[in-house]
Amino acid sequence: MKKPVYCCSSILFALIILVTTAFSGIDTANAEQDLDQQIQRRNLEKRLLTNERQETLTRITRTENRTVRVVEKLSILGENIERSQRKLRRLKQDIFYLKKQIIRSGQKIAQLKIAIEKDKKEINQQILALYYLERVREMTLFIGMNSFEHYFRNQKLLQNSTELDIKLLNRLNRHLIQLNDERSKLKSQRLSLYNLKTKEETLSKLLVFEKEQQVAYLNHLRTDRATHVRYLREIQVELELLNDKLYSLATRKENQKKTLKFKGFYSQKYRLPSPVKGKIVHGFGQKQSPFYTLFRRGVLVETDTEAPVQSILGGKVVWAGPFRGYQNLVILDHGKGSLSVYGNLEEIFVLVDDVIEQGYVLGSVSFDRVEERTLFYFEMRVNKRAINPARWLKKPRWK
Numbered sequence: 001m002k003k004p005v006y007c008c009s010s011i012l013f014a015l016i017i018l019v020t021t022a023f024s025g026i027d028t029a030n031a032e033q034d035l036d037q038q039i040q041r042r043n044l045e046k047r048l049l050t051n052e053r054q055e056t057l058t059r060i061t062r063t064e065n066r067t068v069r070v071v072e073k074l075s076i077l078g079e080n081i082e083r084s085q086r087k088l089r090r091l092k093q094d095i096f097y098l099k100k101q102i103i104r105s106g107q108k109i110a111q112l113k114i115a116i117e118k119d120k121k122e123i124n125q126q127i128l129a130l131y132y133l134e135r136v137r138e139m140t141l142f143i144g145m146n147s148f149e150h151y152f153r154n155q156k157l158l159q160n161s162t163e164l165d166i167k168l169l170n171r172l173n174r175h176l177i178q179l180n181d182e183r184s185k186l187k188s189q190r191l192s193l194y195n196l197k198t199k200e201e202t203l204s205k206l207l208v209f210e211k212e213q214q215v216a217y218l219n220h221l222r223t224d225r226a227t228h229v230r231y232l233r234e235i236q237v238e239l240e241l242l243n244d245k246l247y248s249l250a251t252r253k254e255n256q257k258k259t260l261k262f263k264g265f266y267s268q269k270y271r272l273p274s275p276v277k278g279k280i281v282h283g284f285g286q287k288q289s290p291f292y293t294l295f296r297r298g299v300l301v302e303t304d305t306e307a308p309v310q311s312i313l314g315g316k317v318v319w320a321g322p323f324r325g326y327q328n329l330v331i332l333d334h335g336k337g338s339l340s341v342y343g344n345l346e347e348i349f350v351l352v353d354d355v356i357e358q359g360y361v362l363g364s365v366s367f368d369r370v371e372e373r374t375l376f377y378f379e380m381r382v383n384k385r386a387i388n389p390a391r392w393l394k395k396p397r398w399k
Contacts, residue, residue, distance in 0.1 A: 035253045042246045049242060053235045060228045070221050077214045084207045091200045098193050105186045112179045119172040126168065255355035259316050262335025265382060265392055272312045272393050273358070275342060276365065276376050278303035280398055284388040294325050297386035298341065298379030301398055305374050306364040309342050312393070317354045326377060330362045337384070343377030344368070 265272070282291040282300035291300050315332035318339075323329035326343035330350060333339055346366035350356060365376045380389050390397060 032253070032256050035249055035256065039246065039249050039253065042242060042249060046239070046242050046246065049235060049239050053232065053239065056228060056232045056235060060225075060232065063224055063228055067221055067225065070217050074214060074217055077210055077217070081207060081210050081214070084203055084210065088200065088203050088207065091196055091203065095193065095196050095200065098189055098196065102186060102189045102193065105182050105189060109179060109182045109186065112175050112182065116172060116175045116179065119168055119175060123168050123172065252353070255316065255353070258314070258355050259333070259335060262315060262333070262338075264334050264336030264338030265313070265380070265387075266336065266338075268313060269392055270394050273310070274393050274397050275309050275312055275340075275362075275378055276301055276303045276307050276398070278307065278376065278398050281375060284386075284390065295377055297381075298343075298377055299389055301376045301378065303365045303374050303376050305367060306346060307374065307376070308364055309345060309362045309376065311342075311356055311358060311360045311362055312340055313338075314357045315340065315355070317350045317352050317356065320348050320350050320352050320354075327366050328363065332356070337382055339381040341377070341379035341381070343379070344375055 278301040280299060281302050282289040282295055284299050285296060286292060287296075289295075289300075309330075311332055313332075313334050315334040317330065318333045319329060319331035321328065323343070328343075328345040328348050330342045330345065330348060331339060332342075342362055344366050345363040348363045350360075350362055356362075365374050367373070368375045378389060380387050380392060
């Protein structure tokens with residue numbers, strides 16, 4: 001039941017090698033022309049991005065210059081705000097002291113009003129006393145006093161009363177003058193308080209405006225700088241991606257130049273190194289081998305576990321991946337119709353289109369669970385025909 005599967009795998013494997021060989025020459029010229037055009041386009045894009053990056057850097061420099069000017073303005077604004085705040089604090093202190101003075105003036109005016117009312121009552125009482133005293137003097141005589149003594153006594157009482165009235169009137173006049181002065185002072189203090197409050201309101205509005213202006217400057221500065229920096233980062237990312245593409249295109253072009261220099265196996269007879277170290281299990285074209293059906297075009301070598309597999313000659317990877325019957329498979333094109341095949345690999349360390357040098361490690365040999373040992377498959381082809389590796393590898397070939 002296994003033979004048809006092996007036959008199909010061998011046919012498919014041969015077709016892959018045939019197609020690879022047939023189209024390799026045609027694709028090389030077209031691919032080189034396409035690569036040149038792509039590299040020209042990428043270089044043009046790179047120049048444009050570089051110019052755009054330079055313009056962005058120039059804008060950032062201008063923004064930084066504007067930033068310096070804005071910072072100076074912000075510093076001046078900050079000084080103005082501090083000055084306005086100091087003035088505002090002084091105004092609030094002046095208003096506080098003026099309010100206290102107004103309260104004291106009000107209290108003093110109230111006291112003066114009370115004193116004036118008291119003086120007025122005393123003066124009214126003195127006036128009434130004088131009036132009644134004058135009437136009594138005219139109407140009464142004191143017992144035991146003659147007319148002269150009576151008159152003298154009454155005259156003395158009138159004189160004392162008059163002196164008292166003058167003192168009261170003088171005190172009343174002083175209180176009235178103080179009252180007028182305090183009222184004038186209170187009026188002036190209220191006017192000063194109104195002016196201070198107006199000035200405080202104006203200064204508060206100016207302070208709010210300066211703070212809003214400061215915040216607006218800061219927001220504009222941050223937004224402008226953040227926008228330019230973000231744009232510069234985007235350009236930098238695009239440049240990095242473009243450099244990666246240019247590098248990959250340049251690498252591909254260099255690989256194509258290398259592939260044109262590959263001359264195949266013709267001058268390497270008995271000089272090629274062995275891909276692995278091990279013991280031959282199935283030789284080339286060995287019909288009595290149980291592996292003949294699948295591996296008749298190559299050799300099967302028993303190696304150490306996970307033994308490294310090296311390329312026998314520099315070449316281009318045209319196949320790297322799993323293949324039915326061969327586990328992971330790597331095919332190298334060495335030019336001039338020469339191919340080498342490495343099968344039964346556990347891991348692969350190369351990719352398709354990689355151009356490698358002689359002795360490069362392609363992977364490691366896989367363990368065959370059916371045979372319970374580590375087996376490596378190797379095959380060489382020239383012009384689509386399988387050839388015996390023993391005629392091309394230098395001795396010792398495997399051991």
